[in-house]
Amino acid sequence: MPGPEHLLLAATTLPDGTASHALERVGIDRQRLRTAIEQVHASALAAVGIEVEHSPGGTAELRGPITGAFHSTPQAQRVFQQAVALSKSTKPSRLKGAHVVASICDLEHGTVARALTALGVDRDRLREAAHAEARIS
Numbered sequence: 001m002p003g004p005e006h007l008l009l010a011a012t013t014l015p016d017g018t019a020s021h022a023l024e025r026v027g028i029d030r031q032r033l034r035t036a037i038e039q040v041h042a043s044a045l046a047a048v049g050i051e052v053e054h055s056p057g058g059t060a061e062l063r064g065p066i067t068g069a070f071h072s073t074p075q076a077q078r079v080f081q082q083a084v085a086l087s088k089s090t091k092p093s094r095l096k097g098a099h100v101v102a103s104i105c106d107l108e109h110g111t112v113a114r115a116l117t118a119l120g121v122d123r124d125r126l127r128e129a130a131h132a133e134a135r136i137s
Contacts, residue, residue, distance in 0.1 A: 002072040004079045005037045005112040008104050011097035018133040019097025025129035026121055036115035044111075075110055079103045090135055098134035102127050 011019035012030040020030060042052040072080075083099040105127035107113045116123060131137075 002070075002076055003111060004073070004076045004104055004107060005110075005115065006072075007076055007079055007083075007100050008112055009034060009037070011100040014097040016096045016098075018130070019101045022098050022101045022126065022130040022133045025132070026126050028119055028121060032119060033115065036118050037111060040111050040114045040118065075107065079107070082106065086134070086136060096134050098130040099136075102130035102134065102136065105130065 008019070009030070012023065012033070023029065023033060045052055079100065080103075082103040084095060086099045086102055087093055087095040104112055104116075105123040113123075116126070
């Protein structure tokens with residue numbers, strides 16, 4: 001089930017570029033972020049005795065499109081709701097990738113929090129960068 005880390009990775013691919021720019025302001029690019037998230041996932045699985053096998057390209061194979069209602073973790077739902085609320089504080093009110101990044105910074109637990117810590121990211125600095133990119137005062 002998609003979690004906040006998936007929202008963050010997706011935000012870095014949005015055409016507005018604000019999520020990627022916010023991460024770049026603190027010295028992180030999308031590939032380093034993705035690698036850190038994969039390492040956190042692998043470490044968590046290894047802790048319960050599950051070994052992760054990677055495909056030759058280093059990424060898991062995609063399964064085809066999923067149909068039906070979108071389901072995500074409660075934590076991802078909160079991040080998305082908070083990002084939408086942040087987007088309404090700016091004019092014009094448009095949800096941007098940076099809103100997702102800013103919302104992610106409030107997480108203290110979970111995969112994305114551990115990945116950002118592993119990368120040495122100061123979440124307060126990242127939040128400030130995201131606010132600057134989204135023009136949130």
